[in-house]
Amino acid sequence: MAGPREFFLPELPRLLPVGYHPKAAQIEIASNGWVRRCMGGCFASEDDLMCFLRQRNGLYGPLVVPDAEEDRAQNVADWYQFIAALERLAADRPADEAAHHVSQVVQEIVVGPQSGSGDEPSPYGCAARSLWSRISVGLTGAQVQRFAKIVEMVANRHVPELALPSASPGERLGLQDRMAARVSQHGCGFLELLTEYAAGVDMSEFIGSPVLAETHEHTRWHLILVRDLLSWRRLHDQPGQLTAIRILLEEDGLPLQAAVNRLCELIEYHERAYITARSRILAAPVGNRADVRAYLIGLDQLIAGNQEHEHLTSRNLGDGAVWDGTTCGWLSLDTPVASFRTRGAEQGRPSTLRGG
């Protein structure tokens, strides 16, 4: 792709406080052991597994449910490792093969291993059964039904998203429209359901009602836009990956830095809009309910924790990188590992932000 090979990543607003579960370190290590035992067979090699573990996906749970009881935090951590492994599979394999595997996993989660299907048991089956047996006992009947429904949605999503159709010739879809499918289908239902599970509450009565609709909408946009922004170094040369920056670049024709800046504005917009929406709920009569308050705190933590994880994971920084807390600076698209600089290389001799 022609155009600038670097951009300035501005400081994001970070209006919501980040929390790490007090047992984050132990939970991550235990979750890494679980991945090896239950999902070792999903990885092409020991090196591939190690690369995955270096991404620190086991910290995602401790970041998004920092106040959960330890056993629930552990289950949530394992769940998100599982999701990250599925995403890795989907990214690395042909779409139809990935879809087949995901379908198998879905069957195994919802109805147990299929006997007589002629297929080998999915290598994800052990993990799926382990998760389902641990998490389902902490869910209400209504939540179990929602879980099963979302699992099916995710299975159906993986195929279309892997081979996303372009707009018809002459048709031009804006960012809002192009992203709408992701916002509604992105498996975000899991994020909300796991947030309830971690807080020990059931928000099923509000699903589909207008009470939480706005907070959910802004939460989902925030999660996706932050992911798209902080993964751009990794995804910029993967044209099959639909991301907000790609849409702004290729469909809206913005220069790279303008697209980055626009995305940062959108992230700030959704963060502030989320805070306004959830403050409105807290001020309303329903906001006096302890379960609603606990859930909204959980959404705050989900938004803040997701952003922290996108900053720290070597999935975005580059394999082998270790995060040192840096959150802004000039970034090159060409270095294998993210190196934050105080000045753009195209503006003169770069000096590292971190060297000072």
Place this chain on the structure above:
Amino acid sequence: MAGPREFFLPELPRLLPVGYHPKAAQIEIASNGWVRRCMGGCFASEDDLMCFLRQRNGLYGPLVVPDAEEDRAQNVADWYQFIAALERLAADRPADEAAHHVSQVVQEIVVGPQSGSGDEPSPYGCAARSLWSRISVGLTGAQVQRFAKIVEMVANRHVPELALPSASPGERLGLQDRMAARVSQHGCGFLELLTEYAAGVDMSEFIGSPVLAETHEHTRWHLILVRDLLSWRRLHDQPGQLTAIRILLEEDGLPLQAAVNRLCELIEYHERAYITARSRILAAPVGNRADVRAYLIGLDQLIAGNQEHEHLTSRNLGDGAVWDGTTCGWLSLDTPVASFRTRGAEQGRPSTLRGG
């Protein structure tokens, strides 16, 4: 070196509970940022720095002072990163150059940067000043004096330990004698002083008295023997490194597995002897003092946390490895990264412990 190329690492007793500081994850990240800012210049390259950060030396502090107030835990974490960086320097450079650098650092810690000495400021100077300004305000006058004395001891130690003289021809020193110098000089005084600092107590009145002598002796032996055991894969082909296993192999003539087993017995012996010695103090009148009790809990945590860190660091596991909690199994000396197996390769086809 001839002989077996693998050994079985047994489960160690782990009689003392491991704790991670509740802010371990944040402290490690912040400490990594501090290393980059204050010690970036000590590393040969960005890759070298990243390799160091992948070792997770920033978790050593949160593991050995899990109950400290956050600011003290952060300072302790930074301190141990500093020590680990000094050890890296000592291992990678010629002995005289390393000794020169360490002397500079010592001067800078104790008396400030030397003007007019003609030398460039040591790249460790920023880190030394940062640490000293933060830690010294939390020490009593007696502790400051001990700190300065230990700094000098460490500077003097680095040279002899880098080029340790062999016994005279015909003379044969046992493990106890050969290790005695390390136990008394290994900078262990820092470990004890930092344990006091983290607990907010001053044990100066007991230094040199018999009250704590036995607990300190067993603590030091435990720390060193565990380090020697769990670093053997890394150090086995570095004949200049005096370790307990090397002494047992080369001087006592034990086979590798017998040396490993002997070391495990010694670790258990010192762990139990430590527990007996500290229980005796707790049962005596002095054991009613809150500061003494707090300090002894700190020693428990130091022993347990040190062992946990030796298990988890990629310094021992091999660069790029991520710990999954495995603590025993068959290990090869020849694989670049530790892979724990349930059976020795020389006993038949190996199966991984972790694959099940």
